Amino acid sequence: MSDVAAADGDRRLRVDLDVDPAADSGCPIVAESDEAASVTVNAVGDDCVVDVTTPDGEVRRGTGEVTDDCLCHAFGRVGCVPHFRRVEGGTVLVTAYVDDRTAVRRLVEELRGVVDRVRLVRLAVVEGPDATEQVTFDLSALTPKQRRGLELAVVRGYFDGDRDVRLSDLADELEISKSALSQRLRTAQAKLVTDIFDDAER
Template sequence: MSRAVDGTRRLRVDLDIEPGKEWDCPIVAEADSVEAVNVNAVGEKCNVDLQPAGDGGMIRATGEVTDDCLCYAFQQHDCVPHIQRVEQGTMLVTTYVDDRAVIRELIEDLQSILGHVRLVRLAVVEGPDAAEQVTFDLSSLTPKQRQGLELAVVRGYFDGDKQVELGELAEELDISKSALSQRLRTAQAKLIKDVFDESDA
C-alpha cells in the first residue's frame, strides 16, 4: 500500500536485488527477464504470476516461503515487496516504510540471505494523495559515493542518535576518515542539487 496513513510521511524505497545463483525462487528461476510480477505469499506457500519480457505467455509458479525468502524478509519488517521487474536475474523491488531505521534493518537482512542488495532510490511520500515530495536518485552518484552513502544509511550514521561514527565507516571501507567525509559531502550536495533542479524544471 503506497498511500500515507492519516497524512503522515512515508518513505518509498527502491532496491536492486541480485540473489545468488543458488537462490531457489520462482521469481528468478522461471524466466531471465520479467516485465510484471504478482506475488501472493500466504503462510508457507507462495504463488507467483510472471509475465516474461517479449511475447511469452503468463507463467504461474508455486514456491515455499522459508526464512531465506525475499518475501519472508519483507514480512519480518511489516513491508510489502512490489517487484517492478526482473532483468537477467536482478530484481527491482519497491517498498514503503514509516521509519528510516526499517530501511537499514531490511537491507541488512536481505544482504544476509540474498547477497547483493543496492539502494537505488529514496522518495518522501506524504499527504492524502501520497504524492512524492522529495526523490533521491542514487544512480547519479559515482560508485564510490554511492557505496559510502549506502553504508552510512544502512549503519545508521544519519539517524538522530548516530549509532555509528564516521571513523568506523571509514575503517569498514578501508579509506581515511577525511576521504569518506568528502565523499558523503559531495554525494549529499549532488542529491540536493538534483532535487532542486528537478523541482525547478
C-alpha cells in the same frame, strides 16, 4: 503515486532496492526468467506461485516453497510489503514503503541475511493522504563508490542525530581513509541536492 497511501496521512519513505536473490534460493521470481517487465507473487502457506511477464509479453508461472529465507519474509519481518517492479539480468527491482530510516536500515540488514546482494537505488519522501512524493533521492547519478559510502552511512545511522556513529568507523568498514569517505559523502550529497533542485525547476 497511486499504489500506496501514507498511513493515517503521516510522512513515509518509499525505498527502491535492487536485489539479487541467492543462486540456490529457488526463488521462482528469478527461476522462470532473468528478465521480466512485471511480477505478481502469491505466497500462501508453504507454497509460492509467481506470474512473471517477460519483456515480449509472455506470462510464465513458477512455483516454489516458502521458507524463512524467502525474499518476501525479509520484508514481512520489517512490517512492509514488497512491490516487485521488474527483473533485469536476474536482479529484482523491488519497492517498499516504510515509516522511517530505522526501518530502511532494518530492511537492508534483513535482506543481506537472505540474498546475495542488495543495493539502495532510490529513497523518496511520501507525504499526505494522497501519498504525494515530496522529495526523491535518485542514487543512479552517483558513482558506485559514492553510492556505497552513502548507503553505508544511511544504514548505520550516520545521519541520525540520536545515534553515535563515527565517520572513522564507516571509513574502516569500507577500508578507506576518513578524509576519502568524507569527500565521497560530500560529493554524493551535493549531487543529490542539485538533482532535487533541477527536478523542481522542470
